[in-house]
Amino acid sequence: xxxxxxxxxxxxxxxxxxxxxxxxxxxxxxxxxxxxxxxxxxxxxxxxxxxxxxxxxxxxxxxxxxxxxxxxxxxxxxxxxxxxxxxxxxxxxxxxxxxxxxxxxxxxxxxxxxxxxxxxxxxxxxxxxxxxxxxxxxxxxxxxxxxxxxxxxxxxxxxxxxxxxxxxxxxxxxxxxxxxxxxxxxxxxxxxxxxxxxxxxxxxxxxxxxxxxxxxxxxxxxxxxxxxxxxxxxxxxxxxxxxxx
Numbered sequence: 066x067x068x069x070x071x072x073x074x075x076x077x078x079x080x081x082x083x084x085x086x087x088x089x090x091x092x093x094x095x096x097x098x099x100x101x102x103x104x105x106x107x108x109x110x111x112x113x114x115x116x117x118x119x120x121x122x123x124x125x126x127x128x129x130x131x132x133x134x135x136x137x138x139x140x141x142x143x144x145x146x147x148x149x150x151x152x153x154x155x156x157x158x159x160x161x162x163x164x165x166x167x168x169x170x171x172x173x174x175x176x177x178x179x180x181x182x183x184x185x186x187x188x189x190x191x192x193x194x195x196x197x198x199x200x201x202x203x204x205x206x207x208x209x210x211x212x213x214x215x216x217x218x219x220x221x222x223x224x225x226x227x228x229x230x231x232x233x234x235x236x237x238x239x240x241x242x243x244x245x246x247x248x249x250x251x252x253x254x255x256x257x258x259x260x261x262x263x264x265x266x267x268x269x270x271x272x273x274x275x276x277x278x279x280x281x282x283x284x285x286x287x288x289x290x291x292x293x294x295x296x297x298x299x300x301x302x303x304x305x306x307x308x309x310x
Contacts (some may be wrong), residue, residue, distance in 0.1 A: 095142030096126050101135035106155040108137050124174075131158050138167045140175075146227055147177035180227045180255040188218035190243065190265040197239045200263070204230030205253075211235060225253045234263055242268055 096118040102111045115136065118126035135157050143149040156165045170176045184202070188195040195218025203209045205228035212220045233248045234240060243265035251259050 096138060096140055098128055098131075099137040099139070101137050101155065104135050106135070106137070106153075108139060108153045112137060133158050140177075143177050146180055148180055150175070150177060181224050182227055182253040182255055183258040184220075184222045184225055184230070184232075184251065184253060185258055185260045186212075186214070186220040186222075186232065187260065187262045188214045188220075188265075189262060191267050198263075198265070199235040199237060199239070201233045201235055202230055203233075204228060227253050227255050229253075232261060232263070234265075240265065244268055 098115040098118060099108060100113040100115050102113055103109070115131070116128065118128050118138070121127045135155060138154045138156065139152075140150045150169055152169055154167050154169060156167055158165065168174055186200055188198050196214055196216045198214045198218075199211055200214075200220060201209070201211045202222065205226045208226070208230070210222075212222060214220055230251050230253060231248055232251060234245045236245060244267075246263045246265065249261055249263070251261060253259055
């Protein structure tokens with residue numbers, strides 16, 4: 066009996082890097098095969114479920130001993146944090162012992178797009194200055210980028226992978242005169258925008274040439290002079306009185 070083999074390849078996932086010793090997201094029983102009974106390349110009620118592709122090695126999913134004919138491959142479960150591919154991919158088995166690759170991106174593999182969300186930072190300060198402040202954002206998959214507030218004191222970052230991030234204000238010439246706010250940890254969720262506010266208070270620094278105490282010293286000096294004068298007068302009066310006696 067003539068048969069072939071379908072190989073389902075999970076290629077490099079968009080925006081994601083895995084270390085050499087890292088395990089790819091597990092998606093067993095997430096790729097299914099149907100017999101395309103009417104041969105129209107579309108999944109419908111007439112098509113027959115054949116079974117699941119099984120993972121034979123990291124990122125490689127296979128189904129063997131398929132009879133000649135047309136088949137449809139569909140993903141029913143995406144790796145955690147990724148968007149399900151709702152496409153249906155057709156493959157025709159026409160040669161003995163041949164391996165047929167199924168891809169949703171030609172020459173690359175079967176790609177799952179990462180789920181993404183957005184972040185909005187609103188800057189405020191005690192003196193009203195909001196433009197030109199720099200923030201660092203670190204988080205998922207080694208993400209590490211800096212952004213600067215616009216004239217409205219805002220930063221909008223779109224297309225962030227879902228997950229945990231930390232927002233920190235950068236210490237530089239612009240922020241030098243302020244008390245920097247504490248870092249904030251946020252969670253970016255799919256198809257939504259996280260909004261946070263970062264506030265700066267001016268540092269309480271003494272002014273150069275401050276003459277606020279000059280008056281105090283003048284008063285003290287005046288009181289001292291008055292004390293000396295009073296002593297002199299009292300002394301003279303006492304001596305005069307003693308002379309009269």
